[in-house]
Amino acid sequence: MSEPAAPEVAARAAAIGEALPRGDAARLAAGAGRFVDDAAPEHALHAAFLRSPVAHARIRRLDLGPARSMPGVVAVFDGEALAAHCRPMCGVLGHLAGMKAAPQWPLARDRVRHVGEPVVLVLARRRAQAEDAAQAIEFEWEPLPVLAEPEAALAPGVAPLHEALGDNTMFEATVATPGVESAFAGAGAVVERRWETARVTAVALEPRGIVAQWDRHEGRLRVRMGTQVPWMMQAVLADVLGIEWDRVSVVAADTGGSFGSKIHGYADEAAVAVAARLCGHPVRFIADRLESFVSDVHARGHRATVRAAVHADGRLAAFAVDDLCAAGPWSVHPRGSVNESRHVLGLTGACYSVPEYQARIRVAMTNLGLYGQYRGVGHPLACLFTETAVDSLARRLQVDPLAWRLDNLLDDAGPWPRRAPAGATFERLSLRASLRECARLMDYPALREDQRRWRESGDPWRLRGIGLACFVENSNHSSANYGRGGAAIASDDGALVRLTQGGGVACAVGLTDTGQGTRTALAQIAADAVGVPVAAIQMTVGDTDHTPVSGGNWGSRGIGIAGEALWRAGCLLRSRLLEAAGALFGREAAALDLRAGAVVDSSGAALCTLAELARAIYLRPDRFPAGVLPEPAASAHFAQRDLDGVYTNGASASRVEVDLRTGQVRLLGHWIVDDCGTVINPLLADEQLRGAAVQGIGQALFEGCLYGSQGELRNATLADYLVPMAVEMPDIVVGHVGSPTGTSRLGAKGVAEAGVTGAIAAVVNAIDDALAPLGVEMDVLPVTPERILRAAGVLDAEAGSLPGRVRSRQNADDAR
Amino acid sequence: MSAVREPPERWRDIELEVNGERCALRVPEREHLADALRHRLGLTGTHLGCEHGVCGACTVRVDGDAVRSCLMLAVQAEGCRVETIEGASARDAVVQALQAAFVERNALQCGYCTPGFVLAAAELLGECAAPSREAIRVALSGNLCRCTGYQAIVDAVEQAARRLSNSEPPR
Numbered sequence: 001m002s003e004p005a006a007p008e009v010a011a012r013a014a015a016i017g018e019a020l021p022r023g024d025a026a027r028l029a030a031g032a033g034r035f036v037d038d039a040a041p042e043h044a045l046h047a048a049f050l051r052s053p054v055a056h057a058r059i060r061r062l063d064l065g066p067a068r069s070m071p072g073v074v075a076v077f078d079g080e081a082l083a084a085h086c087r088p089m090c091g092v093l094g095h096l097a098g099m100k101a102a103p104q105w106p107l108a109r110d111r112v113r114h115v116g117e118p119v120v121l122v123l124a125r126r127r128a129q130a131e132d133a134a135q136a137i138e139f140e141w142e143p144l145p146v147l148a149e150p151e152a153a154l155a156p157g158v159a160p161l162h163e164a165l166g167d168n169t170m171f172e173a174t175v176a177t178p179g180v181e182s183a184f185a186g187a188g189a190v191v192e193r194r195w196e197t198a199r200v201t202a203v204a205l206e207p208r209g210i211v212a213q214w215d216r217h218e219g220r221l222r223v224r225m226g227t228q229v230p231w232m233m234q235a236v237l238a239d240v241l242g243i244e245w246d247r248v249s250v251v252a253a254d255t256g257g258s259f260g261s262k263i264h265g266y267a268d269e270a271a272v273a274v275a276a277r278l279c280g281h282p283v284r285f286i287a288d289r290l291e292s293f294v295s296d297v298h299a300r301g302h303r304a305t306v307r308a309a310v311h312a313d314g315r316l317a318a319f320a321v322d323d324l325c326a327a328g329p330w331s332v333h334p335r336g337s338v339n340e341s342r343h344v345l346g347l348t349g350a351c352y353s354v355p356e357y358q359a360r361i362r363v364a365m366t367n368l369g370l371y372g373q374y375r376g377v378g379h380p381l382a383c384l385f386t387e388t389a390v391d392s393l394a395r396r397l398q399v400d401p402l403a404w405r406l407d408n409l410l411d412d413a414g415p416w417p418r419r420a421p422a423g424a425t426f427e428r429l430s431l432r433a434s435l436r437e438c439a440r441l442m443d444y445p446a447l448r449e450d451q452r453r454w455r456e457s458g459d460p461w462r463l464r465g466i467g468l469a470c471f472v473e474n475s476n477h478s479s480a481n482y483g484r485g486g487a488a489i490a491s492d493d494g495a496l497v498r499l500t501q502g503g504g505v506a507c508a509v510g511l512t513d514t515g516q517g518t519r520t521a522l523a524q525i526a527a528d529a530v531g532v533p534v535a536a537i538q539m540t541v542g543d544t545d546h547t548p549v550s551g552g553n554w555g556s557r558g559i560g561i562a563g564e565a566l567w568r569a570g571c572l573l574r575s576r577l578l579e580a581a582g583a584l585f586g587r588e589a590a591a592l593d594l595r596a597g598a599v600v601d602s603s604g605a606a607l608c609t610l611a612e613l614a615r616a617i618y619l620r621p622d623r624f625p626a627g628v629l630p631e632p633a634a635s636a637h638f639a640q641r642d643l644d645g646v647y648t649n650g651a652s653a654s655r656v657e658v659d660l661r662t663g664q665v666r667l668l669g670h671w672i673v674d675d676c677g678t679v680i681n682p683l684l685a686d687e688q689l690r691g692a693a694v695q696g697i698g699q700a701l702f703e704g705c706l707y708g709s710q711g712e713l714r715n716a717t718l719a720d721y722l723v724p725m726a727v728e729m730p731d732i733v734v735g736h737v738g739s740p741t742g743t744s745r746l747g748a749k750g751v752a753e754a755g756v757t758g759a760i761a762a763v764v765n766a767i768d769d770a771l772a773p774l775g776v777e778m779d780v781l782p783v784t785p786e787r788i789l790r791a792a793g794v795l796d797a798e799a800g801s802l803p804g805r806v807r808s809r810q811n812a813d814d815a816r
Numbered sequence: 817m818s819a820v821r822e823p824p825e826r827w828r829d830i831e832l833e834v835n836g837e838r839c840a841l842r843v844p845e846r847e848h849l850a851d852a853l854r855h856r857l858g859l860t861g862t863h864l865g866c867e868h869g870v871c872g873a874c875t876v877r878v879d880g881d882a883v884r885s886c887l888m889l890a891v892q893a894e895g896c897r898v899e900t901i902e903g904a905s906a907r908d909a910v911v912q913a914l915q916a917a918f919v920e921r922n923a924l925q926c927g928y929c930t931p932g933f934v935l936a937a938a939e940l941l942g943e944c945a946a947p948s949r950e951a952i953r954v955a956l957s958g959n960l961c962r963c964t965g966y967q968a969i970v971d972a973v974e975q976a977a978r979r980l981s982n983s984e985p986p987r
Contacts, residue, residue, distance in 0.1 A: 021922060022919070025918065025919040026916075028930055029905075030861065030901065030915060031859075031861020031900070031902055031905065031930075032902075033928070034860075035860075035863070037864075128825070128847070129825075202962075203962055205863075205865045205871060205926065205960060206863070254926075256926045256927070256928030257925070258926075288867055289866040289867060289868065289871075514926055515925030516925065517922070683922045687925065689965075690964065690966075690967055691962075718868065718870035718871055719868060723960060723962065725957040725966075726957050726961075726969065728957075729953070732965050
């Protein structure tokens, strides 16, 4: 194998590292996926919600009568009706000093606090009937002042959105090294960037959905839903219903994308679970796209000022960031709405050797929509803030941004582990090797030469730029955050493996597959651990009745944690099967091995196939010596406890052409080099990186939730909220640098988020680099054509003329 | 806010051909074709991603043309020949070649958009046997994939095109 791998894995690798197509892909390509709505019981009632059309109001009157009399309607619930039968959720992490949040009920009670907040739940025979009835509800409200801006929400004397909390600060924190002020005061140069980053949303193509059924005979809630975290949802829904965790079964269906949007306790889904228990019918709720925009979590949406200082010799002296985030009125349960900010605090400047550091984060409760986790969770912002400041520094110092980075990045040679100023501990990073590999893949010197020539003699209306971004991305998390904060999110994952009657290996792992190819990657791990072909593996995931506990898929943790548990379980099963084979054939088990589904001796000669061994174990126990009872199954668990998380790292680069006639940005190229340790399947890993990069490019150029002053989301359709389509995207070159983590035997780190983390900064830096002759830098995301034209002075310039700095060059050309 | 009363729901009987079989359906006039295919005929390979004609996940063929079944009422399909991903997968060699290439190149992740992409790509290959990568990107730009970086999809369509024109044998 040519892909990076930990030594123990490399010694057995047959499937690991191979670019194997997914076993479940043909089914999905044929339209035979079983997404949430596809397998709902035919008689399940359809749920529809009356959602708040206003961002902040007191509920004056709700008349459900007209809805109850509509055709097909079976039940109608308002907040009070459900509250009598459930408990609220509350997204507070207990270890975060000062964090505040209010209890959130499944349906609004007395007040609504964001557009889209569920107010009434209607159950009817068909969705159209449920929607008709929701429209017939008479809802009168008394408007309350809307807090649509975080500064306004935090202003002194402003009425709190939740009176019991006293004010609208959800969380604030600061860190500072003792010498940071003097470092800035005595710096050779200081640059400052101000950023306003739009709120964005995941737009998983299958909207959120849940089918819930109360089994009154067993006293059990059975749920089928699109989720990344079935075990977390078991605890969340059980707590809402006020029943033991073990009395909720959650099956994660085929899930049409997630990206962090399906790891939360949503009020509407909780309402469906409570209503299913009350009405006795199975209930299905599938969000439509319009309600997805106003009810899914949003992310990013920060305002920040970042400063970087260098010594007189150009070496980095200090970083400082001041960040303000507009969360929604509720802190999403159970992870909370403050984690993006916490990563900004922890990771700004963290790729570099930063002697002095200062950070302040504030998270405001506002009347905007729900705010939570989205792929990368704060890392892309920390990267944007850091890497745009670094490029500003390089321009100020008139040095090449690649060369400056290679001088100032944390040294790959260590010493490791290393603690960043705000506390994150890096096990081992390969930042310089990744950046060098990225520069090699893109042929950086040739692109700089092209740019130089283009600036001399190319079309002066079309400016070309190159942007680099180095990043770290946390993965393989310990319980330091959620577990310690009191959230029911496992950081210990188990794996069960057993020999099947036919000589295959059946595995059960509590992860989900929401598009990553989890089943395939796990099958490759199990195959090599046991010593069988991938085709011999049967993989069950995403089902709390049939798999061990798992934290699920988030934070690029799945393969690193559950994959490690599976590796260990597979190795244990192999040794048990070899003991059985040794007993059966009178051989020393230690001299045997399992390879490609056969028991072989040290010469490589096959003693039997696994199918033959299975028959002996299950059908002919009499063939084994007296007292020998084979154990053809194994279980193992793994939790990463050495570090808060195992950081991956890498480098992204982008090359753009900015057309000053239109403001359009054309991507000429994009590159990612990532270090995810042991690569299980490069085919899957590479397209994870590309898909994530495209989401990052979207955030850089297109995506943003546009809110009006009254907290109304003005572009809540896919026609208005722009996401990247094929024609706008370039081919993306992917490379790997491998430093398997020493915290596990498998050595795998996460890969799912890394592509997004550096993409935004790389694209923005490329645009800034293109615009450098004009002396302007971008400061708002997304970088729309209008923002470029305004920054460049084109919109204000005389029609058909170029802005000053470019024009002077053209005039010089004309004079020649 | 006072209630907006909808007029009572009206139903119509329609006859159409779906995946080569004649069928008679009784549908509400307001029901779009995708809902009728999914909920009345159990053809759940037609997916709904936006229900306003942007994402392309609901693409089906109507009288041979790729259309968005969320933008067409079921009653408008009266007398039409409708083919969904289920039918096309069973009998259309171009679709089968595309599906094989999508699998080989990992051109799908969650798979929710994939039936739409396959049918859109099949329409492209019907019009142009050897499209350039740029032409593929343009032709597929009415379909949203949120998981892949599109590159694998372009690779897969290119590969299927080559294989269909017999310049590359199947693996």
